Amino acid sequence: MKRIGQAAAVAVTGAVLAACGGGPGGGGGKISDDKVVLAVLNDQSAIYADLSGKASIESVKMAVADYKAKYGDKAAAKEIEVVTADHQNKPDVANSKAQELYDRQRADIILDVPNSAAALAVANVAKSKKKVFMNIGAATTALEGASCNKYTFHYGYNTYMLAQGTGDAVTKDGGKNWYLVYPDYAFGQDMQKSFTSAITKAGGKIVKADPTPFPNDNFSTFLLKAPGLSPKPQVLGAMQAGGDLVNLVKQYNEYKLKDKGIDLAVGLMFITDIHSLGSDALAGTKFSEAWFWNANPENRAWADKFQAKTNKRPSFAHAANYSAATQYLEALQRGGTDNADEIVKNLEGQKVNDVFAKNGTIRAQDHLLLHDAYLAEVKPASEVKEPWDYEKILKTIPADQAFQPANPACKF
């Protein structure tokens, strides 16, 4: 018998690690299970952990605390819980975690979800479970395009906003001739198209657009030929992201292209990238920003509260998570229920003006949040007065120009 016991013990080893959950069924009240559950599903251990990660959970908790403070006894949601899961930047993990959050943890909404494949997978889960999903971390316009659905909202930024801000604004400021280098995969190709249309619409010209391998360490071929192109480009538009961007910028500085009259504009950059690279390496680079913590006293006050909890300054994603959670709770308050269809009805067309979104509207046709975006420039180290104070806001791009018109491919 002992032998059987051993064999069985080994065979069961794998099966016992996970705890069995599952709670009682939903109550009959207006708030399901008498509890509102906000779930933050994002990358807490891989490349997007700094941009959003665990600190976004704090943002959502701040939103919950502010909601409770604002409404006190009148709050429709008496008990609010914030739960979280780490998708490790893997779409399949995001997919099963999203199901689990909705089913087992009784989440009423999932927030964040960076990585476009993961975001689209979670959007499908939200659609089939008929629960609310507000995406913040992913940039793909497919979320409000062909892959849109009734329960999914895109909140914060997208590739169009990134391209529009930088391409349009830099061209109108005199950077007429562009040399674009873009990584040769879907994101890079999208960015290249968006930039090209933004630049030509603003009266600029694409001297040349070169695809680069992805991932890539060595950009010297492209950088060295830039000054010799005819007509000579005034702006180098780099669509690379993450590690590739770091390499490209370092090499751009080594070849002293700035001294040769070629400015650098970047398609996708976050304050966390500047923080890890050091602002001197990127000084003068122009890019689109959805929000900057030190842009005005209101942002700064919120950033101070955020810093007290997390020991760092917020990225736009942290602020957007706060704002999205707040808007969800406000919609819940207006309708007095956490029923997803009611919430969606209450969010559609909603005007948003809070610490994150200025002149914001949640567009009813495609559930994209339109709000003011900004053209930012990286300060040289000499002008950086305190940690994380890396950006100078050059101009505001009004909400109606910052985002694309509704895509007819999106039907709920």
Add this chain to the structure above:
Amino acid sequence: MILRLLAGSARGRLLLAIGLFLALALPWMIYPPIAMDIACWALFAVSVDLLLGFTGLLSFGHAAFWGSSAYVSGLLAVHVGLPFPVAVLGGALFAAVIAVPIGYLAVRLSGIYFAMVTLAFAQMIYFIANQWRDVTGGENGLQGIPREMFGVDLSDSFVFYYVGLPIVLLGLLLAWRIVRSPFGRVLVSIRDNPSRARALGYPVDRYRLLSFVLSAFLAGLAGGLFAISHGFASLQEVYWTTSGNAVMMVVLGGIGTLWGGVIGAALVVQLNDYLSTSEFDGIGIVTGSIFIVIVLVFRKGIWGTARDLLAPRLKRKRPGGAKSPGDDPAPAPAPDVNAPA
């Protein structure tokens, strides 16, 4: 399965009964989508073990077969509307077909060179999937794969587990048949001593190629089912870390044991699942440490070690320690992956 029940020893029968019971009870014990993941990864790990443990070839590019089948199964389900088992079979056949040229070139090498060549081919598939966005969706992935059969909606994960499980069990049965067949015996002899097998007149490369293709087919079955189960196929499926994950499961569970892959898969998938909600951000540190401990302390993996503990009792019971034909082969020594070609 029936074959095994008839031919196996008492111990084999018992283990099989426990295994089957666990497989059937799994969605009651853990969250059904995770149970499905375990089943898929288990078959994937077994396919890697077929090569690593029974042919002595460490493939570091099995994500190519898992992933390409995921995409092909998904495309078949989305565009042709095939019922999902047919779509999965189609994906697995596609994986087997692309394994022919890859295997043809790779099996001439062994050890680290074989691993590198398979990795290189897998990366090629990765880049094709990344670039060919009209078909694969690029980094957005192939989304919205329907989970249905003959118009019956299978979106309930609990139901889908039981509909999908037979595919995994058939795959495992096939793997078991392969290693128990005369063909499998030749593979083991090639693993242990390729020169001698060649001297005995066996076309070593052809055997290795066939083993490679069969392994790719099994990996394809698993990958296709995985894609249908999740409703999408993403670049993650063809990325090298996926190959690495499968190898890790085999090593954890025990190389050359088949059962080991299943145990390794159950462990790794659940560990990942558990850690992702634990608010602990060092997932890699935990899985990595477990891996190191197992490799250092239990050289033969969990199942290999467990079987060693059982073996002396077995010998006492059967005089002479003779093994019945249906018994597991002797615990395989880890193949020397560093041996030059």
